[in-house]
Amino acid sequence: MMTNGGNRGGAWPQGQVGDVAGARSLGMIVSGSLAEGVVVRLDADRSIEEVKVGTFVNIQGQHMRFFGVVTDAALASMDPAMPTQPPDVSDPFIAQVVSGTAAFGTITVEPMLTIGGPDSIAGLDGPQPARTVPPHFSRVGTATDTDISAVFGEEDDRHFWIGSPLDMETRLYLNIEEMVKRSNGVFGKSGTGKTFLTRLLLAGILQKDAASNLVFDMHNEYGWQGTSEGATSTVKGLKQLFPSKVAVFSLDEQSSRTRGINPDYVVRIGLEEIEPEDVQMLRESLNLSEVAADAAYSLQSKFGARRWLKSFLEMPGGEEMRELARDLNVNDRALSTLQNRLSRLMRLPFIDAERGHNSVNRILDYVQNQGMHVVLEFGRYGSNLAAYILVANLLTRRIYARYQQLTDEAAGGDGSQTLRPLVITIEEAHKFLNPGVADQTIFGTIAREMRKYNVTLLVVDQRPSGIDDEIMSQIGTKLTCLLDSERDVDAVLSGVSGSRKLRSVLSRLESRQQALAFGHALPMPVVVQTREYGSAESYASFGWRDERELRAQAERDAADLF
Amino acid sequence: MNDQALTRSESGEFRLGEVVEASTTLLTAQCYELYTAPPLGSLVRCGTSDGAGHNDDAVYGIVYEVSTNSIDPSRRPIARGRDEDDEDSVYEANPQLSRLLSTEFNALVVGHRRDGTLYRWLAPLPPRIHSFVYDCSDDDLREFSSALDFAPILLSAPIVATDDVLAAFLKRASAVHLDPSGFLVRAGRQLTPLLGGEVQRLNGILRRIAPSQAGFTA
Numbered sequence: 210m211m212t213n214g215g216n217r218g219g220a221w222p223q224g225q226v227g228d229v230a231g232a233r234s235l236g237m238i239v240s241g242s243l244a245e246g247v248v249v250r251l252d253a254d255r256s257i258e259e260v261k262v263g264t265f266v267n268i269q270g271q272h273m274r275f276f277g278v279v280t281d282a283a284l285a286s287m288d289p290a291m292p293t294q295p296p297d298v299s300d301p302f303i304a305q306v307v308s309g310t311a312a313f314g315t316i317t318v319e320p321m322l323t324i325g326g327p328d329s330i331a332g333l334d335g336p337q338p339a340r341t342v343p344p345h346f347s348r349v350g351t352a353t354d355t356d357i358s359a360v361f362g363e364e365d366d367r368h369f370w371i372g373s374p375l376d377m378e379t380r381l382y383l384n385i386e387e388m389v390k391r392s393n394g395v396f397g398k399s400g401t402g403k404t405f406l407t408r409l410l411l412a413g414i415l416q417k418d419a420a421s422n423l424v425f426d427m428h429n430e431y432g433w434q435g436t437s438e439g440a441t442s443t444v445k446g447l448k449q450l451f452p453s454k455v456a457v458f459s460l461d462e463q464s465s466r467t468r469g470i471n472p473d474y475v476v477r478i479g480l481e482e483i484e485p486e487d488v489q490m491l492r493e494s495l496n497l498s499e500v501a502a503d504a505a506y507s508l509q510s511k512f513g514a515r516r517w518l519k520s521f522l523e524m525p526g527g528e529e530m531r532e533l534a535r536d537l538n539v540n541d542r543a544l545s546t547l548q549n550r551l552s553r554l555m556r557l558p559f560i561d562a563e564r565g566h567n568s569v570n571r572i573l574d575y576v577q578n579q580g581m582h583v584v585l586e587f588g589r590y591g592s593n594l595a596a597y598i599l600v601a602n603l604l605t606r607r608i609y610a611r612y613q614q615l616t617d618e619a620a621g622g623d624g625s626q627t628l629r630p631l632v633i634t635i636e637e638a639h640k641f642l643n644p645g646v647a648d649q650t651i652f653g654t655i656a657r658e659m660r661k662y663n664v665t666l667l668v669v670d671q672r673p674s675g676i677d678d679e680i681m682s683q684i685g686t687k688l689t690c691l692l693d694s695e696r697d698v699d700a701v702l703s704g705v706s707g708s709r710k711l712r713s714v715l716s717r718l719e720s721r722q723q724a725l726a727f728g729h730a731l732p733m734p735v736v737v738q739t740r741e742y743g744s745a746e747s748y749a750s751f752g753w754r755d756e757r758e759l760r761a762q763a764e765r766d767a768a769d770l771f
Numbered sequence: 772m773n774d775q776a777l778t779r780s781e782s783g784e785f786r787l788g789e790v791v792e793a794s795t796t797l798l799t800a801q802c803y804e805l806y807t808a809p810p811l812g813s814l815v816r817c818g819t820s821d822g823a824g825h826n827d828d829a830v831y832g833i834v835y836e837v838s839t840n841s842i843d844p845s846r847r848p849i850a851r852g853r854d855e856d857d858e859d860s861v862y863e864a865n866p867q868l869s870r871l872l873s874t875e876f877n878a879l880v881v882g883h884r885r886d887g888t889l890y891r892w893l894a895p896l897p898p899r900i901h902s903f904v905y906d907c908s909d910d911d912l913r914e915f916s917s918a919l920d921f922a923p924i925l926l927s928a929p930i931v932a933t934d935d936v937l938a939a940f941l942k943r944a945s946a947v948h949l950d951p952s953g954f955l956v957r958a959g960r961q962l963t964p965l966l967g968g969e970v971q972r973l974n975g976i977l978r979r980i981a982p983s984q985a986g987f988t989a
Binding site for chain 2: 253287288289290291294295296297300301302303305306307309310311
């Protein structure tokens with residue numbers, strides 16, 4: 210039938226020609242720019258309803274393949290008068306002809322990465338950031354599983370399965386090893402799955418053995434078992450999944466035992482271990498004035514490093530206090546307020562007025578020598594923010610100092626000794642990293658100096674706008690669940706290219722099990738449908754086996770043995 | 772219609788008549804017999820032949836006007852049927868009529884074939900006067916209508932009611948395709964960009980070719 214040689218390029222200019230291999234063709238590029246994204250005209254037989262914002266697409270350029278993400282969908286028409294004089298679509302035939310041709314859908318695609326190309330040798334370099342756009346009329350198709358694994362990697366001893374891209378079955382892998390080299394953040398408003406996501410990341414770090422974890426577990430969610438909003442009200446914590454690798458420390462032994470946990474170590478803090486920097490951190494939560502908080506330094510220089518707090522707290526009020534105030538050149542009211550507020554905090558049972566406990570050594574022993582992971586449960590004190598801040602800050606500062614010392618020693622040695630990286634997880638991070646205290650606290654230092662000393666943070670927070678900008682810009686990988694507040698969204702997306710488009714993606718996330726992930730460990734931003742956690746199968750995928758299986762295994766082993 | 776008068780070609784096509792006026796864009800042909808013109812929108816061909824040989828040179832046209840007139844322009848026909856029972860009796864009673872009247876049709880040139888290759892645009896030269904004009908076979912029509920590259924010629928032709936001609940052509944062509952409604956949808960989609968700024972005109976053409984319209988024989 211088609212014997213006519215004079216006809217250019219086949220009989221009908223239909224969408225099916227020139228499909229990108231294996232992908233479902235969507236349309237072709239008709240205009241656009243690198244800054245604004247390229248506009249793709251959908252094929253006549255593609256419905257705009259099929260294509261969702263956040264979907265991955267691949268684009269076959271002339272010399273290389275582009276990998277991009279759909280950032281917008283729009284309706285367009287050939288005739289500007291179409292909206293006022295629409296064709297007679299009551300006739301199904303006419304509707305069929307004009308839809309997709311005279312009236313058609315367009316999508317905007319942001320080219321994110323290029324795969325292959327004249328500069329790369331057979332794709333050995335891996336995906337590169339896109340620095341140009343594909344030419345006119347390039348075919349655009351949905352991304353295939355192969356594309357996804359080419360971009361995000363495949364499961365190996367570094368890549369951890371965190372979920373799937375939106376509307377896809379393909380597994381998405383996060384490079385855990387790369388992730389723990391920087392400080393990372395998990396954000397999202399309350400109830401959107403921050404804890405869930407954090408637990409998943411911690412499990413990933415554990416499973417891939419990329420670093421040791423130290424978790425300041427405010428609400429007792431990570432150690433033994435956590436709560437879930439789903440059908441099963443409890444989910445297994447890290448200790449249940451990885452019993453031989455996780456140690457649960459507790460500040461509140463009684464609470465731990467009530468919940469059926471036998472903590473590996475009960476943490477106590479000696480009064481002598483508290484330093485003026487710790488008081489600085491507590492300014493906000495104890496509602497102290499700047500003068501009062503600064504007085505701690507003067508007190509330290511007056512009474513000496515280990516004794517200052519004990520001496521100060523034992524001090525009677527009245528004339529002696531006024532004298533001390535004069536001595537230190539501070540307002541006596543401020544000083545007595547400081548004494549008041551601190552003594553309330555120092556009466557907490559885990560504070561030991563008599564002696565130091567060096568809980569830090571225990572933590573370091575587990576983390577560094579035994580290669581284990583430590584979850585510090587706060588028990589009932591989790592609701593006491595001042596207690597959480599005090600303990601987290603105090604322990605972290607010491608740990609960091611030790612790491613600094615060990616790193617320097619290792620650098621001085623023959624290089625055979627490598628320090629195991631440590632990831633410290635803190636919740637309510639804006640209390641530690643707000644602009645007022647970020648440059649004074651140890652967490653600010655860690656976030657800024659990053660991996661120089663092998664210690665990084667995993668900050669979990671629901672109000673990222675409260676975190677200092679400078680810290681925020683240093684956070685490597687961010688995983689963000691739904692955020693409502695404009696300021697929070699701004700804070701999370703500050704300094705990210707294409708933030709305007711990400712913003713529209715971020716505000717359209719579902720409130721459960723979805724997160725926008727971007728940053729250092731990912732080649733491009735991606736919306737993740739996080740993997741399931743909480744069912745028996747999901748536990749099994751972490752290598753957990755229930756008792757029956759373990760017993761069967763033991764019996765088999767015994768039979769083998771004898 | 773007088774069947775003996777129509778000469779059947781080797782490929783099974785009917786010889787309709789001869790070219791009596793020719794230009795690059797338009798052809799006028801006179802039928803051998805009265806009232807044997809091809810219907811509106813028919814694809815006709817002058818010259819040889821079936822696309823197989825090397826010497827095939829042909830010009831294709833789409834019929835856009837059919838007329839029957841007196842051979843002598845100064846002598847108008849007069850009414851003759853007062854005493855006859857029906858119209859046919861008028862012709863039987865006046866056998867000279869078939870010599871005094873003639874049927875002509877005009878076709879718009881839309882393509883040509885040279886050395887066996889089909890082109891859907893104008894031929895370098897119009898056919899000679901007295902070239903034979905054939906009604907195209909189904910195969911020929913199917914081949915020609917498999918692409919609509921010639922549609923712009925039709926849509927911008929200096930003739931009356933081009934849209935009707937195009938619609939008539941598409942309907943006739945759809946009947947020889949395996950999937951008539953699929954053919955019409957694809958044709959409609961090809962026309963759409965050509966009528967980019969004229970949605971109502973497009974609408975009109977589509978209404979004429981819509982399978983739901985009466986007279987569609989698929």
